Amino acid sequence: MRLPARRLLPATAITAASALLTGCFAGTESATGTGDGKRVRVAMMQPPRSGLSPLSDDAFKLSRWSTAETLVRLDEDGDARPALATGWRQSGRTWTFEIRDGVTFHDGTELDAGSVVRSLTEAASASPKPRILDGVELTAKAADAGTVTVTTATEDPLVPQRLSSPQLSVLAAKAYRGRTVNPVGAGTGPFALTAVHGTASATLDRYDAYWGGRAKAPGIDVTFVPDGTARAAALRSGEADIVEAIPVSQAAVLDQDLITEVPMPRTNTLYLNNAEGAFADPALRAAAREAIDADAIVKGVYEGRADAAEGLLGPALPWAAKLREPVARGARAGDPKGAAITIGTYTDRSEMPEVAALLQQQLQKAGFEVKLDVREYTNIEADALAGRFDAFVLSRATVLDSGDPAAYLYSDFASDGTFNLSQFADEGVDTGLEKAADTEVGDARRAAVVAAEAAVLAADAAVPLLHERVVQGDAAGVVGAAHDPRERELVTVNTYVK
Structure with missing residues (x-):
């Protein structure tokens, strides 16, 4: 590069x-x-x-x-591997986890099944719940001193991956004695x-x-x-x-031998409002997609320290590129004829306003009339979720906490998705998203995920712009x-x- x-x-x-x-x-x-x-x-x-x-x-x-540690960790492919649990097996809605022997908490107490049940129960009953348990009913019980069973309301192939989330860390009893969970001296x-x-x-x-x-x-x-x-x-x-999250603008002025760039499972995406306004027209969604030059955004805003998007899932998930086929688009680009649109974004990530400004220029060149609405994220999220923008630029994590992208795709593009900024609804896409979410972890699930991604892109529900990299200094x-x-x-x- x-x-x-x-x-x-x-x-x-x-x-x-x-x-x-x-x-x-x-x-x-x-x-x-x-x-x-x-x-x-x-x-x-x-x-x-x-x-x-x-x-x-x-x-x-x-x-x-x-x-703080969890029962399970994730490998590079997002597959579950042993951590505080040495193994697990599934029987319908119930998963059985074997707890590692010889582990002590930082206060000297021993890890056992009761410790695990306490931490998982605290998380499952919290208000609000950790987001990895959003929509998930989970019950943990100690089968014996070294074995825990985890049961969900419906059969869930992602239970081990869910239990890898740092929000489900297992802490000593002392952490839960106050009104809030206090991790000081309570980890493993x-x-x-x-x-x-x-x-x-x-x-x-x-x-x-x-x-x-x-x-x-x-x-x-x-x-x-x-x-x-x-x-x-x-x-x-x-x-x-060690310095985390060095801004792109600062990375260039540092000794490059001290900088490491790692592809993140995070995609900068332009969500198009499919329900109302200009982008309810599939032809204008296609026109917007064709007008956007992602390479120019990568070079102009990220100074080359990002990857132009080929899909919603980027190089942090290398299996996606191997499985991806050319997308069969559902509509041809139409003529914007001065169609007025408003793009929303937020200031919390310094690159977002710059990205929006470049998009404004590109779309205006194609014939759209473009206004920008830029605020702090806390002040704009509600309007974005309510569909009050024609388009919204968002830096979005694509694997969320489970290490699996099916949950992200469902959340953002299912008819009843909880983060459906595109106001997108398509029965065929819903079927594909449900299949991806229900398929057993492994190659078949990955294939279903990529098929669901293709269905979303074919409808131009959103335009993936680029995949971010984390810049770390050592x-x-x-x-x-x-x-x-x-x-x-x-x-x-x-x-x-x-």
């Missing part, structure tokens, strides 16, 4: 970034439990939103710090969470009794740095060892940092700083 021309940060930006970083990583040498070697200093983008409760999106932080991973300082920082120390072997680093010091320029400056100045002395497309791993048992 040809790298963009090197650019220098303005002095004012460097000064601002340095001010933001002052004190961010101070005091890590004196943190408790330093042990041997160097502690890993991590700069993360988003501070905790729910006090690091595993029942929220904060669960992914606990997973990335290797402090190689690092014990010892302190959380609001939305500023967190401290983790190595847990020497970890069932998977002693971690190579003595601990982790996390600082939350929402400002992208400041995070990049932390890597450049040597104040952080200092020269970092060894073994994870580069995980699903953003579940970051510092692992094998990560250390020379």
